[in-house]
Each structure stands twice: as C-alpha cells, then as structure tokens.
Amino acid sequence: MAEIRKALIIGGGIAGMSAGIALREAGLRVDLCDQDPQWRVYGAGITITGPTLRAMGRLGILNAVLEHGYAADGIDICSADGVPLFNIDTRNDALGDIPTAGGILRPVLHRIMSERLLALDPTVMLGVTVDAIEWHGDLATVRFSNGASSTYDLVVGADGIYSRTRRQMFESPPVPRYAGQMCWRLMMERHPSIMRRTFFLGGPAKVGLNPVAQDQMYMFYLEAHPEPLWRNEVDQHVVLRELLQGYGGILREIADSLDGASNIICRPLETVLAGETWVRSNAVLIGDAAHATTPQLASGAGMGIEDGLVLGEEISRQAHVPTALQSFMQRRYARCKLVVDSSLEISRLERERAAPQAQTAVVEKALAALNEEF
Numbered sequence: 001m002a003e004i005r006k007a008l009i010i011g012g013g014i015a016g017m018s019a020g021i022a023l024r025e026a027g028l029r030v031d032l033c034d035q036d037p038q039w040r041v042y043g044a045g046i047t048i049t050g051p052t053l054r055a056m057g058r059l060g061i062l063n064a065v066l067e068h069g070y071a072a073d074g075i076d077i078c079s080a081d082g083v084p085l086f087n088i089d090t091r092n093d094a095l096g097d098i099p100t101a102g103g104i105l106r107p108v109l110h111r112i113m114s115e116r117l118l119a120l121d122p123t124v125m126l127g128v129t130v131d132a133i134e135w136h137g138d139l140a141t142v143r144f145s146n147g148a149s150s151t152y153d154l155v156v157g158a159d160g161i162y163s164r165t166r167r168q169m170f171e172s173p174p175v176p177r178y179a180g181q182m183c184w185r186l187m188m189e190r191h192p193s194i195m196r197r198t199f200f201l202g203g204p205a206k207v208g209l210n211p212v213a214q215d216q217m218y219m220f221y222l223e224a225h226p227e228p229l230w231r232n233e234v235d236q237h238v239v240l241r242e243l244l245q246g247y248g249g250i251l252r253e254i255a256d257s258l259d260g261a262s263n264i265i266c267r268p269l270e271t272v273l274a275g276e277t278w279v280r281s282n283a284v285l286i287g288d289a290a291h292a293t294t295p296q297l298a299s300g301a302g303m304g305i306e307d308g309l310v311l312g313e314e315i316s317r318q319a320h321v322p323t324a325l326q327s328f329m330q331r332r333y334a335r336c337k338l339v340v341d342s343s344l345e346i347s348r349l350e351r352e353r354a355a356p357q358a359q360t361a362v363v364e365k366a367l368a369a370l371n372e373e374f
Contacts, residue, residue: 039126053098176270184265
C-alpha cells in the first residue's frame with residue numbers, strides 16, 4: 001500500500017471480524033464498533049461447507065474450528081421415515097484435503113474469531129453505534145452515539161440484515177423480506193448414528209440433523225407458512241412435537257423427548273440483496289448487510305468471511321480505496337447472488353414438496369460452483 005490507512009468496521013459479527021482481521025493484516029489501523037456492550041452472540045449452531053472451511057484456513061482459524069467444532073464429508077439423504085435414500089458426495093479436488101462439511105456452535109466460533117482479531121490489536125468500541133456518516137471526497141467523517149467523531153479512509157458496514165449503515169449509505173435501499181418458511185432449531189446431544197449432515201425429505205417439511213461438536217448437534221425443521229408466526233416460547237416444544245408427527249426413526253425419538261426444558265429457537269427466514277452495488281465512495285457493505293441469505297446452502301457465514309478476506313486483498317493491491325471497492329464488487333457480487341438465489345430456489349422446492357432429487361440437484365450445482373476459488 002502507498003500508506004497506512006484507517007478503517008472503521010460497523011458490526012462485530014462474523015463478517016465484521018473477518019474484515020477486521022484481514023484489514024489489520026493488510027496494515028490498516030482498524031476501529032470496530034458494535035452496539036452490544038457485552039459483544040455477545042445469539043443463536044445455536046451453524047453448518048459449515050468446505051468452501052467456508054477453506055476461507056477459515058486463509059483467515060487463520062481453521063485448526064481451532066476443527067478442534068472445537070465438527071467436520072465430515074458428505075450429506076446423507078433419508079426419507080421422512082428415517083430410511084437412507086442416497087448420499088451427496090461433497091468432496092472436490094478444488095478443496096484439497098480440507099473437510100467438505102462441518103458445524104460449530106455460534107458462541108464458540110465467536111470466541112475463536114474475536115481472539116484472533118484482538119491479537120492484532122484493533123480499537124474495539126462496544127455499546128457504540130454510528131449516528132451519521134458524512135462524505136467529503138474520498139474520506140468519510142463518522143459521528144458516533146457516544147459523541148465522538150473521526151475521519152476514515154474506509155468504512156465497512158457489517159451490521160447485519162437490518163443494517164442501519166445500508167440506510168445511511170443509500171436513499172432507498174432494499175429491505176429484508178420473508179422467505180416463506182419458519183426455521184426451528186433444536187440443540188441436543190449428538191446421536192451416535194449421526195456422523196455427518198443428514199436431511200430427511202419427503203415429509204411435510206425438510207428436516208435436518210447437523211453435528212456441531214463431537215457431543216452436540218442441532219435439528220432444523222423448515223415450516224412453510226405464508227406469513228411469519230410469533231408463538232409463545234413456553235409452548236414451543238408442544239408445537240414442534242406436533243410438527244414432527246408422522247416422521248420416523250431418530251426423528252420420532254427426538255419428538256418423544258421434547259419437553260419444557262428443550263433448547264428450541266424458532267425464527268422466520270428473511271433475505272435481502274442490497275442491489276448491484278454495495279459501495280458508496282469509500283464505504284462498502286459486507287456480509288448480511290449486503291446479501292443476507294436463507295440457510296439452505298449453509299453459506300451465509302462463509303460468504304461473510306470471504307467478503308472480509310477479499311476486501312483485505314483488494315485494499316492491499318490498490319492505493320485508491322474507491323477503486324479497490326469496485327474491484328471488490330467485481331469479485332463478490334455474482335458469487336453472493338448465486339448463494340441468495342440458489343437458497344431461495346431450494347426454499348421454493350421445499351415448500352412445494354418437490355422430489356428429493358430435485359431439491360438436492362440445486363444444492364449440488366451451487367456447492368460445485370462455490371468450490372471454485374473466490
């Protein structure tokens with residue numbers, strides 16, 4: 001780079017931390033702000049694809065993820081009765097010896113990434129949001145909620161699907177839209193028969209079991225519904241048990257075990273793609289702020305990590321930040337749009353109860369494209 005520059009990252013989630021690591025390693029001074037004073041993470045476990053594990057390797061966290069998470073090749077496809085139907089072979093020469101699937105608990109991944117970032121000595125501001133961004137030339141002056149202000153060569157909006165930065169950057173930005181499914185997640189001990197991602201197709205809804213640690217897994221149930229539902233959390237185990245009626249095998253065992261102490265989360269699936277450009281002058285959106293996807297391809301976190309890595313690479317190559325951001329868009333837009341569009345297509349097929357082979361064909365095609373270098 002021509003000189004050391006200063007960047008602000010708004011949001012301390014997966015994409016924001018990835019950008020922070022990459023930009024610090026590129027030589028920038030980095031400020032990161034997050035609205036949560038405790039910098040907490042919510043949610044259960046997440047599934048990780050081979051391309052995401054490859055990106056984690058480039059970020060320097062792969063060994064820790066493999067140590068504290070779970071990795072295995074392939075996806076087992078079963079009927080709603082639990083009878084094995086076929087297996088998707090996820091192995092690909094482009095990934096080398098990297099596992100092609102896995103999972104990890106969200107709090108564990110947050111700890112791994114935050115420790116990696118903090119070792120690079122950024123300035124972290126917690127409980128702080130951005131009140132305003134003012135552009136002048138190739139610089140931006142940012143006014144914070146704590147009354148402070150500072151000028152930056154680069155501003156990175158990584159503040160999630162409901163991004164405030166997206167609204168500050170663009171006059172009429174797209175807003176998140178409901179994707180037609182409610183996603184149930186149930187955390188539990190890993191059943192010894194579940195050795196890799198396992199999908200149950202052909203029933204009223206798609207159901208999956210995903211290991212996220214040697215001793216833990218989560219179940220997801222994708223409930224089709226025309227409008228988002230908000231249910232009493234106290235009764236969620238009763239509703240989920242009813243939804244699982246008619247499923248057999250291990251799913252029947254899980255349904256029978258549900259009670260008031262079960263660790264259940266149910267949320268509507270939403271998506272947004274922030275137009276054909278996520279750039280304004282020296283500011284850029286990344287991660288869910290730019291391209292929030294539904295979880296059918298298990299690639300939302302991966303796309304956010306890749307965004308951070310590519311941003312660091314392009315900033316390193318270009319002395320002019322807006323030019324670097326245009327190069328970033330050329331590398332990221334089509335790949336991220338593929339994930340959003342393919343995930344929504346799989347969601348449509350699930351809601352229409354299409355044949356398992358039709359659903360998995362979209363998965364295989366999209367994963368093959370994502371296996372290519374980013």
